[in-house]
Amino acid sequence: MLRRLARLLPQNGRNRLRAWQLKSLDAWRGRRDPNISSTGESADVERDCRFCATARVGHLVIGNVAPTHPGPFEHEDYRLLLCTLCEVVYLDPQPSDRDLQTLYQDSVQFSDKTYSDDAAALRVLDSYTRRIDRLGLVPTAAQSVLEVGAGLAWVSRACKQRSPGVHTVAQDVSTECATACPWVDEYIVGTIQAVSREPRFAFASMTHVIEHLIDPAVMLIEMEARMLRGGHIYITAPYRPPLWKPREGIRPWLHYSYLHVPAHIAYLSQTWLRQAAAKARLEFVHWDDTHDGHQVFEAVLRKP
Ligand SMILES: [Zn+2]
Secondary structure, three states: OOOHHHHHHHHHHHHHHHHHHHHHHHHHHHHHHHHHHHHHOEEEEEEEOOOOOEEEEEEEEEEEEEEEEOOOOOHOOOOEEEOOOOOOEEEEEEOHHHHHHHHHOOOOOOOOOHHHHHHHHHHHHHHHHHHHOOOOOOOOOEEEEEEEEEOOOHHHHHHHHHOOOOOOEEOOOOOOOOOOOOOOOOOEOOOOHHHOOOOOOEEEEEEHHHHHHHHHHHHHHHHHHHHHEEEEEEEEEEOOOOOOOOOHHOOHHHHOOOOOOOOOOOOHHHHHHHHHHHOOOEEEEEEEEEEEHHHHEEEEEEEE
C-alpha cells in the first residue's frame, strides 16, 4: 500500500516518505534494544578540525562506532565527531594507511548482487542517467568525461548511452573493474595523479567516493586542474541518517545503512563543500540532500 502510494508521489515526496519510514523503524529498534536506546548523550570537546582546518573549534562527540568491515584492523575503537563550524561528521581517529590498505587492496568490493544482477545494474544505470538528464549534465559527442574512483563506471556508462560519441576516462586505485567496462575508453588504474594534469574534461563525476578520502579538499583541487572552463563536477555521497538532528545522538547512526567503519571517513556538509569549492576555485552550483530518503547528497560544482 505504502509502496503504491509512494509511486504516485513526486520524487521529493517519495524521499520524504522514505525518510519518515526509516526514522520510525529506527525509533522502533531503539525501543527494543536498550543498549542503544539512549539518545542525546553527546558531549562537547574543543579540538582542531581536519576538514575545515580550524584550530580549537567546538565538536560534538556523537558516540562510538565499531568497524562494519571484518578487518582485521589496527584500530577497532572509533567515534563520530561533528564539527560545529563546518558541520562535517567524521571518524575519529583517522584510519591508518594500513587499515585503508586492508579495506581496499585486500578485499573484493564489487561482488554483491547490484554488480552481478542485470536488473539491479539497469536500475543503477537508469538512476544515474535520469540524474545527469535532469541536471543538464549530458556531455556532447566531442567532449571528454572523467569518472574518479570509478569502480564499474556507472556515470561513464550513462554518458555513453546518452551520447555515444563521448570519450570516457575512468580512474580507480583498484584493478578490479578495469577490464569489465566496455563503455570506458581509457581505464586508468592508479590515483588521480595518474590522470595527466591538463584541462581536458567537460564533465567529471565522483559518486560515492569523496566520503572515503582522507583529504577531500585536495581531490577537488586536483579535479579542477583537469577540467575545461565551464566544465561541471558531479558529486554524490552519504550525508547522514534521515533528517538526523545532533540532539538525537548516536542511535540513528547505528542503523544508518551508509555507516561504513572505517571506510567512510567523513559525512560532508553543504557548508564544508561551499568552502572547499571556493578554495579549489570552483563555483558551487547545486546541492540536494534529499536523495535515497534524505540519506545521500548530490552536488554540482563548475569551473568558471
Ligand atoms: Zn570543521
